Amino acid sequence: MTTEQYPNSYLYKRIVQAMTILIKKGTFGPAVFTCNDLMATYEEMKLKAVVFKKPPTKEFYGYEALFIDDSGNWFSLGQLNS
Numbered sequence: 001m002t003t004e005q006y007p008n009s010y011l012y013k014r015i016v017q018a019m020t021i022l023i024k025k026g027t028f029g030p031a032v033f034t035c036n037d038l039m040a041t042y043e044e045m046k047l048k049a050v051v052f053k054k055p056p057t058k059e060f061y062g063y064e065a066l067f068i069d070d071s072g073n074w075f076s077l078g079q080l081n082s
Contacts, residue, residue: 034079065078
């Protein structure tokens with residue numbers, strides 16, 4: 001989201017405020033990130049004190065790990081099968 005997408009600065013500020021409230025409440029909803037090397041990214045994130053709820057696991061669609069932020073929002077980190 002950029003100010004170019006929302007030229008009305010009032011609208012942009014309202015969107016940012018709403019997103020911030022959702023994130024802090026832990027109700028932002030899931031998001032999915034992908035990477036080229038899940039194990040390396042997992043280890044790097046663990047060193048940065050990221051809390052994982054599920055370590056890298058092979059699933060039918062590829063490899064996935066689940067982590068949370070400090071507000072309780074959860075995220076998927078995946079490495080897709082090529």
